[in-house]
Amino acid sequence: MSASMQPLNAAMYAVVFLLISRIELILGYDENPRTCPSPCTCFGDLLDCSRLKRLTNTLPPPPLHTTCDKQPLFLCVYRKLNNNEFEMVPDLGPHAANITTLILANNRITKISLEQLRPLQSLETLDLSNNSIVDIKADSFPALPLKNLIMNNNRISTLETGCFVNLSSTLQVLRLNRNRLSTIPAKIFQLPNLQHLELNRNRLRRVEGLTFHGLHALRSLKIQRNGISRLMDGAFWGLSNMEVLQLDYNNLTEVSKGWLYGLLTLQQLHLGHNAISRIRPDAWEFCQKLSELDISSNHLTRLEESSFVGLSLLDELHIGNNRVSFIADGAFRGLSHLQMLDLQNNEISWTIEDMNGPFSALDKLRKLFLQGNQIRSVTKKSFSGLDTLEHLDLSNNAIMSIQGNAFVQMKKLEELHLNTSSLLCDCQLKWFPLWVAEQTFLPYVNASCAHPLMLKGKSVFTVRQEDFVCDDFPKPQITVQPETQSAIKSTNVTFVCSAASSSDSPMTFAWKKDNEVLNDAEIHNQAHLRAQGGGQGRETEVTEYTTTLQLRSVEFTSEGKYQCVISNHFGSSYSTKAKLTVNSKLHNLLVLI
Structure with a gap:
């Protein structure tokens, strides 16, 4: 470098140093x-x-x-x-x-x-x-x-x-x-970029139509714990990108398509802890992309055939902690993607005890929760169709009988939860402890005998195979089935049903039409003793009960399928269903001609 360039470089360094010092x-x-x-x-x-x-x-x-x-x-x-x-x-x-x-x-x-x-x-x-x-x-x-x-x-x-x-x-x-906040003025939220809105724990009682209009980008809305009792038609209209709606802990009484109108992209709907007692037939018309629905802790008593129509993409359905006792045949039809169904803590009994494959439409179901119901018996058809089920919870039911191979069709079952101290440990239960041990379900099953007296209180896993015997039949057994009939309009019809039991436990009788209990029907009951041959040449005395259903002056509305249910302390027995057809006098005359 030349000597003339050295002073120039030194000056440049000095300027840079002073500039940096000034910036600092x-x-x-x-x-x-x-x-x-x-x-x-x-x-x-x-x-x-x-x-x-x-x-x-x-x-x-x-x-x-x-x-x-x-x-x-x-x-x-x-x-x-x-x-x-x-x-x-x-x-x-x-x-x-x-x-x-x-x-x-x-x-x-x-x-x-x-x-x-x-x-x-x-x-x-x-x-x-x-x-x-x-x-x-x-x-x-x-x-x-x-x-x-x-x-x-x-x-x-x-x-x-x-x-x-x-x-x-x-x-x-x-x-x-x-x-x-006790009211929200319509269209108050003109916020086209808002994605999450929370209004929990305010004092809203009613949501008017178009309240949230203007929130086109909203993805989640939380309005929990307000005491809302009315959602007017179009309450959520305009929320065309909504994915999650949480309305838990309010006072809603029904689900209708009016207030769900416009929620075309909704994926999660949380309605737990309300007072919902009714789901209107066409409720889900405008939100058919739901993947999770929570209606737990409400006042539902019935699941109708139309309760979940249109929810073919649903993955999870929570209906626990209601009062459901009636599940219509086909109530779950169409839920082809459902993987988890929670029905715990309801009043379900005959759905499991008598219906033919109530869950058979749920061929992708992996988890089923039925704990805390009123199930007393499990049959071969209780869980038919559940080939993919991995987790079944039947705990906290007073289950008394489990029919042979009741769970055999569930090839992928990994966990069976069951605890009962009410089992009838007779020859029909002999298969059960062996099967539980073979399937490695022992950690999840706590089951002990209530009958016979010599086995009372014993775990089924400690009872010897030769002690599972059928010396008596304390649970009622149907001996006379009601018969299918045709009748002329305005005439009287009688259905008869009988059952026998070796137990002196008091019997109760009920008649159902199309799976609905006939609470105000005219019913006559009687009982008598009869001898029945027992093992080793012995005769035992059994009680036979007969119940009669009297239908007076039948109408066309009387048509249907009738069934008797006879119960005692050891369980319920369901008769076959007898069909009643009502014809006009003219129809009968034409048949004769």
Whole structure:
């Protein structure tokens, strides 16, 4: 390098050095150790002045070289000022425009205004939870790039029209839980980019149509624990991208397509802990993409053939903790993708004891929960069609009898949960302990005998094979089946059904028409003793019971399938179903001709 170039290079280095020094001075860098402004703490981009209980409406100016964990103050973009005594949004100084997150929860702020928030030109997240704000006025928010607004647990009772208009282009999350909102004005949320809205624990009782119109991008809406009893038609219309709707813990009484109108993309609907007693036949017409439906802890007593029509994409169905005792034949037809069905803690009995494959349409079902019902017997047809089932829970049922090979068709069963102390340990149960051990279900099964007396209280897994004998039959056995009949209109019809039992346990009788119990029917019952041959030439005395159903002056509406149910302490027996056909006198005359 020539001697003439050396002074030039030295001058260039000097200029660069002076420039860097000037930049460091402007940015607040120097060689002195940097400290966080007392009494706050700093970490990364966070300046934490929370829980000091001595900051009021203005912040003391920080020292010139205040830093945020080796960053200059204006790079401290996250500010935590929660748990202090602010009564308004404080002045955050000359660097307020750089703040992206501001946490002011647990203060004493009573209102927010455009002037207080205008300096926060980079603000993306604002947390004002646990303050004393009573309303959100139309001039509360300036135009900010706000994405997340959290105002839980205030005293907000009023939303003025246009209160969110200046946030319409950016807001994505709005949380207004635990406030005092009793009404929501229609179209108040003109927020086309909002994705998540939470209104839990307010005081809403009724949601009008078009309430949420304007929330075209909304994906989840939570309105739990409000006490809502009415959802008007079109209440959620306009939510064309909604995926999750949570309405748990309200006072809804029915599901109808009117208030579900427009929810074409809905995937999860949570309706647990309401007072729903009815699902209208066409309820799911507008939300057929549901994959999860929760109607647990309601007042349902019946599942009709139309209860779930249209839900062919459903994966999970929760109906536990209702009062379901009636499940129509075909109630689950069409649920071709269902993998989990929860029916625990209902009043189900004859669905399992007598129906022919009540779950046979669910050929993809993997988990079935039936614990806590009133099931007393399991038959070969109880679970027919469930070839893919892996988990079956029958615990907390007083199961007395399990028909031979009742579970054999479930080749993929991995867990069978069963606990009962009511089993009839006779020759028909001999197969059961061997099968349970062979399938390695022993950890999940706790089963003991109630009859005969010599085995009472013993685990079925400790009973010797030769002790499973059929010396008696305490559970009723049908001996006379009701017969199919044809009758002329306005004549009387009689159905007769008999059953015998070796037990002196009191009997109860019921007649059903098309699976519905006839509570007000004319029924006559009688009993008599008869001798029956026993083993080794012995005769035993059994009680035979006869129940008669009298139908007087039958009408065409009397047509149907009739069945008797005879029960005692050891279980129920179901007769075959006898069909009644009612003809007119003219029809009979034509037949004779």
